Amino acid sequence: xxxxxxxxxxxxxxxxxxxxxxxxxxxxxxxxxxxxxxxxxxxxxxxxxxxxxxxxxxxxxxxxxxxxxxxxxxxxxxxxxxxxxxxxxxxxxxxxxxxxxxxxxxxxxxxxxxxxxxxxxxxxx
Numbered sequence: 001x002x003x004x005x006x007x008x009x010x011x012x013x014x015x016x017x018x019x020x021x022x023x024x025x026x027x028x029x030x031x032x033x034x035x036x037x038x039x040x041x042x043x044x045x046x047x048x049x050x051x052x053x054x055x056x057x058x059x060x061x062x063x064x065x066x067x068x069x070x071x072x073x074x075x076x077x078x079x080x081x082x083x084x085x086x087x088x089x090x091x092x093x094x095x096x097x098x099x100x101x102x103x104x105x106x107x108x109x110x111x112x113x114x115x116x117x118x119x120x121x122x123x124x125x
Contacts, residue, residue, distance in 0.1 A: 021043065024043060025039045025040045025043050028042070028043060050068065054068050055070070058070045062100075063100070063102075064100055064103065065099070065100055065102075065103055066098055066100045066103055068095055069098070070093050070095060071093070071096050072092065072093050072094075073091065073094065074091055075088055075089065075091050076088070076089040
């Protein structure tokens, strides 16, 4: 059985949880002042449009967020060590994400701010 590593936060501590689509929907509804059902519909439609654009055009660049693009992994050919039988795993497409400079700087400044706060709390104890 494969060993699965647990996700870690930026400071190396185990991540307690991830945000879910329901949290995104609630946050969206709260900020825009729209009902939950309308918010859920809009978020799901947005995700569907993103999926369609990435699959059909190969990439989508969202300003201040980042670039979602398709890339591929080449065919893998290997020989079973015991039987000598040859196998081929076909080429596979997958989506990659490259954050924008704005998102990268926003993330880094927030992490630095959180670390400064954590160190101040530790010094005061």
